[in-house]
Structures are given as C-alpha cells and as structure tokens.
Amino acid sequence: MSSTAQLDRQVVEAPKRGLARLNIQLENIASGIVLVLLVIVLGAVSPAFLSFSNFLDIARVVAITGIIAVGMTLVIITGGIDLSVGSTVGLVGAVTASLVAGSVSDNALVSGVKLPVPLAVLVGLAVGALIGLINGLIITRTKIEPFMATLGTMIFVKGLLYLYTGGYPITFDPMPHGYAFLGQGAMFGVPTPVVFFAVAVAVLWWLSRRMSVGRAIYAIGGNPEAARLSGLKVDRTKVFVYTLLGLLAGLAGIILTSRQASADTVIGTGFELIAISGVVIGGTSLTGGRGSVIGSLIGVFIVGVIQNALNLFGASTQIQYVVTGLVLLLAISLDGIARRRRRT
Amino acid sequence: MVASSTPQPLLRMEGITKSYGNVQVLHGVDLEVGRGEVLGLLGENGAGKSTLLNVLNGVIGREGGSVLIDGQPVEFAGPKQAQEAGLAFIHQELSVLPYLSVAENIFIGRLPRRKGMPWLVDWASCYRRAGEILERLGVRIDPRTMVGRLGTAEQELVEIAKALSMNARIITMDEPTASLTEAEIERLFTLMRQLKADGVSVLYVSHRLDEVGEICDRATILRDGKIVTTVDAKTTGSHALATMMVGRELSELFPKTEHERGPETLRVSDLSTPKLKNVSLTAHRGEILGLAGLVGSGRTELARAIFGADPITSGEIFVEGEKVTIDSPGAAIRHGIGLVPEDRKHQGAVLSMSNAQNISLACMSKVSRLGQLNRGAERQEARRLIQDLQVYPPRAEQETGRLSGGNQQKVVLAKWLFAGSKILIVDEPTRGVDVGARAAIHGLINDLAGQGATIIMISSDLPEVMGMSDRILVMHEGRVAGELARKDFSEEAIVMYASGLEPTTSGPEPAVAGLEPTREGSNA
Structure with missing residues (x-):
C-alpha cells in the first residue's frame, strides 16, 4: 500500500529556496571558476604561463582528447560510457596512415592500397563511426551495461590494431602535405587540431542545446522510462551518440597520426580515461541527464592547464598522472555530494 | 462489536x-x-x-x-x-x-x-x-x-x-x-x-x-x-x-459535469498480454471512463498496452473506427493517445529538465523545424499551459524536480495538452497529490472531456473514480470483471467485482455460503 510512501514524498518535495538554489548554480559554474583561479594563480607564479604561445600549446595538446571528450559528453549525458575510444584512435590512425601515399611499414598487409588523402580520411572516419555503431547496437540490443560492452570492444579493437599493423609502426616517407596539414598545419595562425576542436565543440553544443535530438539525449539520461513514454526513440538516439563518438574518436586518431608522423600500437592508449576525466571535471554527471559540452571544454582545459603547469615546473610524467588522478577524484566526489544533496 | x-x-x-x-x-x-x-x-x-x-x-x-x-x-x-x-x-x-x-x-x-x-x-x-x-x-x-x-x-x-x-x-x-x-x-x-x-x-x-x-x-x-x-x-x-x-457517502468534492457522449473514439478488442486476458472496451468522445480494481488487477498493464509501452500478444485497437497498429509510445502519440503514468517520478516527468522542456517533450516537432528547436515558441506555449493549469511556481525555466508532487503532475498533464492528445489515459492522477492540486487536476480532466477528449481514468480511490466517471469498468486478475453505468455506481458493487465476486442487486447481508467466489470474474 502506498499511503506511507506518497505522504513522505510530498514532504520531501517542498520547493527549495535560497541557498539550495544558489548551490545548484554554483555547481554549474564551479569548473569555470576553478579554471579561472588556476590561470590567475599560475600566471602570478610563472609569467611564461600567460603567453599566447603557451596558450596555443595547451590548446593543441588538449584538442585531440578534447574532440573525444565532447563526443563522450553526449554519451555520458544519455547515462552511458564508452571505454573503447582509445582503441578506436589507434585503429583509425593506423588504417588512415596506411592508406595515405608515402606511408611505409614492415608489415606486408599495410603497404598495399594507397588512396588520395581525402578518401583515406573518409575511410578512417567510417571505420571510427562503424566501431561506434557496433557499440551502440550491442548496448541497445543486448541491454548490456555500456561499461562492459565497450570494455569488450576496447579489447577487440585493440586486437584488430595489432593484427592490422602486425605490431610494426607505420611511418611516412614523405608525408603528403594534405595529410601533414591535419595535425601539423595552421589556419590563420591557429593550429589545425585546435580548429577541428573548436568546430567539434560548436557543432555538438548546437546539437545538444538547440536541436530536438539533443533534448532527447538529455531526457533519456534524466529519465529513460519517461523519455520512452513521451514517444522518444531511445535506442536510435543512443546508437546515434555512440556512432558520433566513434566518428570523433576516429578524427582524433587521424589528427594524432598526422601530428606524430607515425602510427603504432600504443597511440590512443588511455585516451578514454583522459576524455572521461575532462567530461566529469567539467560537471557532467556520470548518472546521466545533466552536463554540457561547454563544461567538458572547460574540463579538458583544466586537465591541460594542470599538465602544462607541471611541465613548466619540470614535474615528471608520473607526478602528472598523480595530480590528474587527484583532480578527477575530487571532481567525482563533488558530483556525488551534489547528487546526494539534490535527492534530499 | x-x-x-x-x-x-x-x-x-x-x-x-x-x-x-x-x-x-x-x-x-x-x-x-x-x-x-x-x-x-x-x-x-x-x-x-x-x-x-x-x-x-x-x-x-x-x-x-x-x-x-x-x-x-x-x-x-x-x-x-x-x-x-x-x-x-x-x-x-x-x-x-x-x-x-x-x-x-x-x-x-x-x-x-x-x-x-x-x-x-x-x-x-x-x-x-x-x-x-x-x-x-x-x-x-x-x-x-x-x-x-x-x-x-x-x-x-x-x-x-x-x-x-x-x-x-x-x-x-x-x-x-x-x-x-x-x-x-x-x-x-x-x-x-x-x-x-x-x-x-x-x-x-x-x-x-x-x-x-x-x-x-x-x-x-x-x-x-x-x-x-x-x-x-x-x-x-x-x-x-x-x-x-x-461505508461513506460519496462526497461532493468532484465537480462532475455532464457532457454529451459523442461517437466512439477508442475500441479495444480481445487485447491480451501476459498480464491481461481478452480485454475489450470502448470509449467515447467527451466520456470519462473509469477503470477500477485492486492494485495488480491489470489496470496499469491495460493502460500501458493501449499506449504501446508494453508489447501485446493478441488483440486489436481501433482509433476513431480505424484499426491501428500501436507498437510503441511514439505510434500511440501519433494516433492522439497520451498516458499520464502512475509513477510520476520514474515515468512521468524528467525531473532534471525544465518545465518547458518537459511540456514539449512528447511533441517537439510542434516547435521545431528540421530538428532545430524554436525555443522562443516553446517557452511561450509552455508559459500559456503553465498559466492555464496554475502550475506553481509559474516559471517555464523552473526545473520540474523542484516542484511539489501536484505541480509535477500538472506539468505531465500539460505535456499531453501540448501534444494535443484526443485520448488521454490517466493512471492514478492524484496519488500523492495535495488537496488543492487534486481539485485542479479533477477540474482539468472534466474540462478536457467537455472539450471532446476521451479520458480513461485509473484510480484506486473509489470516491474519486465514482465522482469523476461516466462509466466504470472494474478489473480483476487481468480481466474486465464488470461494467457499471453511472446510475448503477456503488462502492459495494465495485468492491465486489474487484474482489472477483458478483454483486447482488439487493440485500446488504447474504450468507457467505450463498456467495460462490468466482475468482475468474466474468467478461462483461
């Protein structure tokens, strides 16, 4: 019988005023405040930090994982997660690099077909989107937890990468200009990866906030059953966000191989964690329904700025991991506390 | 004693x-x-x-x-x-x-x-x-x-x-x-x-x-x-x-207004699911059809099956005389059917979204072109409905999770008004809702029927279902156990049907032995 429950509910549901509401707003802009504080403090400590060239440096470093992070944001808002993006970066990078004229490898499988750069890039993006599509289909058809499903594809795709490259790196001799432009070029003084990142942020922001599919993404993450009972196509929307993320991870892989002028079996490893860190630090809730693309933009910059600062101060890679991990734990803890406060 | x-x-x-x-x-x-x-x-x-x-x-x-x-x-x-x-x-x-x-x-x-x-x-x-x-x-x-x-x-x-x-x-x-x-x-x-x-x-x-x-x-x-x-x-x-x-007199809390019963809008024939056995019913324009029965008797399952939320094993659904295939809530919405579910928190509203976003959710195409939302139009429509339904606080941008239960329910109702539903199924619409909002929701349901909508109202609250309905179907163990016209409404009759018994027309106290329990009920 329900009288107990319903009466309790009524008491709990009294509208909140004053501080509670202020706190929620604080929660939404918290990551922005953290970033601003970081920049002020670091600028005061080290003048080199505030230079324009250093900013571009940070942006360039952040761009590649940032492209993944904005796609990951939509996946996480639907209440999912994708661990396979790092492997996708590696496979798409290797496939695209191998198809570009001038690429060489000791593995016979790789050196066969050569395509013009735009076509090679399209094939690479298609591979990325396909991996995302498979993720989406597995998750919606079998109802496996996204964490487990994409853990499986992560290992599977990594295996494909080893098979495809035979474990040998792919290098260029020489790299075509068109391909070099993707990772090493610049437009109006802005590095191409940063331009791609900016476009990805703009498009995904628009999609998530101004289009009905974006509304569906938020609704599905916020309350899947209510979304379904409102006639939204829950499964199709989920497949779409995973496919989009696969495509973006592929783009990140293409840019990365161009920038490094090589593809090997380790590139992209751990990118899923960096991207997820950025998303969570940017205030997107891992339980779904809340978050924003702009938040993730800020989140990946927070990670980038911290790493950059540690570099400037000559900290080792190990220390960088420790610090990034601590920041992530802090962000997740704050998310958990905020969620508990919302419930009561 | x-x-x-x-x-x-x-x-x-x-x-x-x-x-x-x-x-x-x-x-x-x-x-x-x-x-x-x-x-x-x-x-x-x-x-x-x-x-x-x-x-x-x-x-x-x-x-x-x-x-x-x-x-x-x-x-x-x-x-x-x-x-x-x-x-x-x-x-x-x-x-x-x-x-x-x-x-x-x-x-x-x-x-x-x-x-x-x-x-x-x-x-x-x-x-x-x-x-x-x-x-x-x-x-x-x-x-x-x-x-x-x-x-x-x-x-x-x-x-x-x-x-x-x-x-x-x-x-x-x-x-x-x-x-x-x-x-x-x-x-x-x-x-x-x-x-x-x-x-x-x-x-x-x-x-x-x-x-x-x-x-x-x-x-x-x-x-x-x-x-x-x-x-x-x-x-x-x-x-x-x-x-x-x-044993209480029917209270006068329910502002029942008599409407002209129009032509048939919904016909369900021999609908079966794992929880329902050959359920048939008809509902008409301007009619409030009550669905009574015990919790677990199949009322919610019936509502969900008609709305396409759960798969059906057999049976047919006709909307305005035409046979329709409803295999998803989206299909039901296209045929003008709406569902205000029983569990508002988990099924009705997306609590993390704003009122305006919840209201437009079931029919975003109304305020969008080529997938682009016209947020100005959306907010305007939402404000109008918020005002009509007296949602408090009356703000389109307010997060729905911060409203009281009754106001959340009004937002869910507003969603179906926005979508222009002609057949609205409401499942326990006033459960956990305070007295004031209850009256407002009852008034709204009456108004909708008056404007020609078909309402199917599920309620465990007997005075409510009797006060509001033009006709009541009583369910028992997945079947329609009985049907009562408004003139025949009595709480005893509903309780008897709902318990799987046949109500007798007279005599308040027959011997127990005279009552053969018919658990299966009858298909009225």
Whole structure:
C-alpha cells in the first residue's frame, strides 16, 4: 500500500529556496571558476604561463582528447560510457596512415592500397563511426551495461590494431602535405587540431542545446522510462551518440597520426580515461541527464592547464598522472555530494 | 462489536496515532488480537493498514498510544526489537535471499556456531534445526535447497518458518495470497490453522474478502485511519464487509459535469498480454471512463498496452473506427493517445529538465523545424499551459524536480495538452497529490472531456473514480470483471467485482455460503 510512501514524498518535495538554489548554480559554474583561479594563480607564479604561445600549446595538446571528450559528453549525458575510444584512435590512425601515399611499414598487409588523402580520411572516419555503431547496437540490443560492452570492444579493437599493423609502426616517407596539414598545419595562425576542436565543440553544443535530438539525449539520461513514454526513440538516439563518438574518436586518431608522423600500437592508449576525466571535471554527471559540452571544454582545459603547469615546473610524467588522478577524484566526489544533496 | 476471544488478549494496541507532515494517517486506533486467533485487518487502499502494521512491527515510530503484549507495555526502537519481542512481519513483497539455502534464509544473522569455535558455522545443526521447523510446518522442502529455485508459495513458507524459528507469537501477513494459486492458498490456510492450534496469533491483511470469512476468526475494519468496527468474520458476509470498508457517502468534492457522449473514439478488442486476458472496451468522445480494481488487477498493464509501452500478444485497437497498429509510445502519440503514468517520478516527468522542456517533450516537432528547436515558441506555449493549469511556481525555466508532487503532475498533464492528445489515459492522477492540486487536476480532466477528449481514468480511490466517471469498468486478475453505468455506481458493487465476486442487486447481508467466489470474474 502506498499511503506511507506518497505522504513522505510530498514532504520531501517542498520547493527549495535560497541557498539550495544558489548551490545548484554554483555547481554549474564551479569548473569555470576553478579554471579561472588556476590561470590567475599560475600566471602570478610563472609569467611564461600567460603567453599566447603557451596558450596555443595547451590548446593543441588538449584538442585531440578534447574532440573525444565532447563526443563522450553526449554519451555520458544519455547515462552511458564508452571505454573503447582509445582503441578506436589507434585503429583509425593506423588504417588512415596506411592508406595515405608515402606511408611505409614492415608489415606486408599495410603497404598495399594507397588512396588520395581525402578518401583515406573518409575511410578512417567510417571505420571510427562503424566501431561506434557496433557499440551502440550491442548496448541497445543486448541491454548490456555500456561499461562492459565497450570494455569488450576496447579489447577487440585493440586486437584488430595489432593484427592490422602486425605490431610494426607505420611511418611516412614523405608525408603528403594534405595529410601533414591535419595535425601539423595552421589556419590563420591557429593550429589545425585546435580548429577541428573548436568546430567539434560548436557543432555538438548546437546539437545538444538547440536541436530536438539533443533534448532527447538529455531526457533519456534524466529519465529513460519517461523519455520512452513521451514517444522518444531511445535506442536510435543512443546508437546515434555512440556512432558520433566513434566518428570523433576516429578524427582524433587521424589528427594524432598526422601530428606524430607515425602510427603504432600504443597511440590512443588511455585516451578514454583522459576524455572521461575532462567530461566529469567539467560537471557532467556520470548518472546521466545533466552536463554540457561547454563544461567538458572547460574540463579538458583544466586537465591541460594542470599538465602544462607541471611541465613548466619540470614535474615528471608520473607526478602528472598523480595530480590528474587527484583532480578527477575530487571532481567525482563533488558530483556525488551534489547528487546526494539534490535527492534530499 | 465482538468481544475479544480471551480475557487477556495477546496483543493490544490502544489509541495509536501517527501523522506524516500535516496529514494524520492514524487517529487513535485500538486493536486486539487474542492468543491463537487469526484477525483480519480490512480497509481500502490508503485506509492506514500499512502504517498500522509498520507501527506494530517497529518499522516506524508512533506519536501516541501504546502497544501491550500479554498486558505488558512494549516500546520498539526498530524492527529488531519487535522481532525479539515475538513479532514477525511477512511482507507482500517477500524478502527472502534467493541465492542462499532455505536453512540459511531461516537462520540468517543467527546461524548456529560450532562449540568452542564461534567463528565457524555449525552447518550440521543448522540443517537439522531448519529441517525440524519445516517438519513442524508439515512442509517437505530440503533445507539445502536454494530459495530462488522454490515457487512463490514455498518461499512464503520459508518466511513463515523463519518467523517460527524466532519463536514469533504474533505473525503479521500483508496480503500473503496476492501471488498464490488456489492450491497454494489452501496449503497456506492449512498451515495457518496449525499455527492457531499452536497458540500463534496472526494479523491477516487481504483484499480478498471471501478469504477473510474462510480463515479469520474476527475482522477489524479500518477506514480513513480509524477503526470502524470489529466483527465476527465467520458470520459476516463479504457484502457486509465491503459496505463497512467503504461505508461513506460519496462526497461532493468532484465537480462532475455532464457532457454529451459523442461517437466512439477508442475500441479495444480481445487485447491480451501476459498480464491481461481478452480485454475489450470502448470509449467515447467527451466520456470519462473509469477503470477500477485492486492494485495488480491489470489496470496499469491495460493502460500501458493501449499506449504501446508494453508489447501485446493478441488483440486489436481501433482509433476513431480505424484499426491501428500501436507498437510503441511514439505510434500511440501519433494516433492522439497520451498516458499520464502512475509513477510520476520514474515515468512521468524528467525531473532534471525544465518545465518547458518537459511540456514539449512528447511533441517537439510542434516547435521545431528540421530538428532545430524554436525555443522562443516553446517557452511561450509552455508559459500559456503553465498559466492555464496554475502550475506553481509559474516559471517555464523552473526545473520540474523542484516542484511539489501536484505541480509535477500538472506539468505531465500539460505535456499531453501540448501534444494535443484526443485520448488521454490517466493512471492514478492524484496519488500523492495535495488537496488543492487534486481539485485542479479533477477540474482539468472534466474540462478536457467537455472539450471532446476521451479520458480513461485509473484510480484506486473509489470516491474519486465514482465522482469523476461516466462509466466504470472494474478489473480483476487481468480481466474486465464488470461494467457499471453511472446510475448503477456503488462502492459495494465495485468492491465486489474487484474482489472477483458478483454483486447482488439487493440485500446488504447474504450468507457467505450463498456467495460462490468466482475468482475468474466474468467478461462483461
């Protein structure tokens, strides 16, 4: 019988005023405040930090994982997660690099077909989107937890990468200009990866906030059953966000191989964690329904700025991991506390 | 009133009061259970039965009154203390641990230990003692069996065995037969008679009135948090019990306005799902069709099947005379059907989104072109509906999760007004909603019917469903057990149909023997 429950509910549901509401707003802009504080403090400590060239440096470093992070944001808002993006970066990078004229490898499988750069890039993006599509289909058809499903594809795709490259790196001799432009070029003084990142942020922001599919993404993450009972196509929307993320991870892989002028079996490893860190630090809730693309933009910059600062101060890679991990734990803890406060 | 069967009752509750917030749920309830007695506790949904049982078993505290066992006042800080005092509570939703053995379930938390080695479980004695208890119950279950592999009835027996192993003297059973078959019910009753003979008392809650006469000695009737009366269960007929349960005049709270009943808009024929058996119904333009029945009788399942939320195994649906295929909520919405679900928090509104976003959710195409939302138009439409429905606070940008229950429900209703639904199914629309919002929601439903919408209203609140409806279908165990026209509305008739009985047209108190329980109901 329900009288107990319903009466309790009524008491709990009294509208909140004053501080509670202020706190929620604080929660939404918290990551922005953290970033601003970081920049002020670091600028005061080290003048080199505030230079324009250093900013571009940070942006360039952040761009590649940032492209993944904005796609990951939509996946996480639907209440999912994708661990396979790092492997996708590696496979798409290797496939695209191998198809570009001038690429060489000791593995016979790789050196066969050569395509013009735009076509090679399209094939690479298609591979990325396909991996995302498979993720989406597995998750919606079998109802496996996204964490487990994409853990499986992560290992599977990594295996494909080893098979495809035979474990040998792919290098260029020489790299075509068109391909070099993707990772090493610049437009109006802005590095191409940063331009791609900016476009990805703009498009995904628009999609998530101004289009009905974006509304569906938020609704599905916020309350899947209510979304379904409102006639939204829950499964199709989920497949779409995973496919989009696969495509973006592929783009990140293409840019990365161009920038490094090589593809090997380790590139992209751990990118899923960096991207997820950025998303969570940017205030997107891992339980779904809340978050924003702009938040993730800020989140990946927070990670980038911290790493950059540690570099400037000559900290080792190990220390960088420790610090990034601590920041992530802090962000997740704050998310958990905020969620508990919302419930009561 | 019938006097207690023993001079010193085993359990006595006096003047129990309890309220939640400003709402008083129990108003000084007195109750007595004699030694070796089965006392039926009857009442409608919301009468306060669960609250009373929770107070008795130490699940929640009480504000006033006292509980006496063997004449000694007792105070329970929690369920554990209540157990130690000889009380056991068998919930409707069983709380067995499916992956543990029968013996482990019986002794969980108190597994016998090896002598001298208290960190080791004495499995031999554990299985032996479990076997003894089961034998005493006349139950043939191997104590080593994993409980998840037993049927529901046997799981219930394990719960009873657990209660006995704790030397429980007063066992509370909350609708124990809800999910049992006839044969299993018989077995349970046999066991209950044996418990009686052993001097164990049972407080028995059931909605199946025919069972009450069969198993209970006396029946206490609770209504609106007060004890109405206590009667001899053997000699009081089901009809009389039903009358006592509902026994109030239909209040004038419901602003029923008579509308012209228009042409048929919805026809469901022979609809079946795993939970529904050949349900047929028709509904008309301007009509409010009430769906009554007990919780679990298939009303919600029917609503979800019509709306495409659950798959149907067979049957046809016609909207405005045309046969339609509804295989998803999206398809239902395209045919002008809307559903305000029973569980607002989990199914109705997306609490993390704003009112405007919730309102446009079922029909975003109305305020978008090529997938681009026109947020200005969306907000404007939302503001209009928020104003019409008097949502408070009246802000389109307000997060829906921050509204009160009644206002959230108004937002869900606004969603279907926005989508222009012509057939609106509302499932318990006023559950957990305060009085003011209740009246507003009733007014709105009336207005919609007046404007030509077809409303199907599911409600467990009899005055509500009778006050609002033009016609009522009563469901029982997945079937339509009866249909009542407005002139034939009576709470007794609804309760009888809902309990799987045939209402008689006259005579408030026929003999129990004259009532052949027809559990299957009839297909009206």
